[in-house]
Amino acid sequence: MKLATISILLFTFSLIFISHAPLPSLGKNLHESLCDEVKEDKGRCLEVFKGDPGIAKAKDNFELSKLILEFALKKGIEAQNFLKEVMKTNPSPAIKQCATIIYDGVIESLKNSLGELGGDGQTSSYDVQVASDGPITCDKALSESNITNPSIVAFNRDILLLSNLAFRVIDKSSQDVESDLYAAKILANLIVMGGGILARAVVQAYRQALTNASKNGVAQETIQNTIRRASKAMTEQEARQILGVSKETPWEEVIKKYDNLFESNAKSGSFYLQSKVQRAKECLEEVQQGKSKLPITPFNPYPHTLNAKPSGASTSQVKLFSHFKKKVTLEMEKELKEVTLGRFGLEQMNTSKITQKIKNDDDD
Known part of the structure; x- marks a missing residue:
């Protein structure tokens, strides 16, 4: 077919596609719409995202997924470094477990999820879900050892939140693909x-x-x-x-x-x-x-x-x-x-x- 013929078919298809394209919430960026989905943590979600200004500029779900995973990985490394410093003054089994085994797993899972992004969406989603288990396990280990450290709790809460947000948007990105x-x-x-x-x-x-x-x-x-x-x-x-x-x-x-x-x-x-x-x-x-x-x-x-x-x-x-x-x-x-x-x-x-x-x- 000639170019004009293909153009007609493209135009016909575009009308169908545009009429069924999902639209973001009116007047909101993608990251704000995502925070709306976690109602109980909406305020904290918006606050955490301020730590990476690039997240607010994401143009699509794939870009948003990548930015959130990169930010979560950065926060995970910060959390592990903090735990290792705490371990120097409090070498309890629970702190050591969080600083080594647990957060080694969190960081590895986030890296894997980031690596699979854009390829195997299901594997990427699975890896970020595995990462979210780390903060929960760490909190439980500290609680059982009667250890209270607000900074560790804050790190765990943010890593858990970012992992859950990443899971949500990766699923959206996979559907888009x-x-x-x-x-x-x-x-x-x-x-x-x-x-x-x-x-x-x-x-x-x-x-x-x-x-x-x-x-x-x-x-x-x-x-x-x-x-x-x-x-x-x-x-x-x-x-x-x-x-x-x-x-x-x-x-x-x-x-x-x-x-x-x-x-x-x-x-x-x-x-x-x-x-x-x-x-x-x-x-x-x-x-x-x-x-x-x-x-x-x-x-x-x-x-x-x-x-x-x-x-x-x-x-x-x-x-x-x-x-x-x-x-x-x-x-x-x-x-x-x-x-x-x-x-x-x-x-x-x-x-x-x-x-x-x-x-x-x-x-x-």
């Missing part, structure tokens, strides 16, 4: 389905071209070349090159390659490459279905134009014509309905204008 990836897959499907819309337009144009050819003497080869150019079909070899697989590659490995490439291009924001990866996967799916002898049921939006052989068409033209029938599959139609109706509750998209625009672009 999943939503972005899902949205990107919908976008790629919309781009690919644009080819299906184009196919319907070309089918109608094909019949008209045959009529014109018989009237004006236009060469059949010219008609075939025009339709070939519009279809932009992908060969099996091209699909395998894009995904980096061979004929011997197991299907499970092909899917892994697709997922990795799609996610990689989602992070880089390359929607064009995503659409190529999506097309490659669909091409190989058809090949795989053929090997498994699974039926491919085509969706037929225009039974009067798709079922019968066009009048005056040659055998090679019929084969090319059949190619379009396969491209407009039941699966693609189902996906389009889910995007426009089931998942977003929108009215049926008016594709007639999009179809006409695509025809006009490709006629230029």
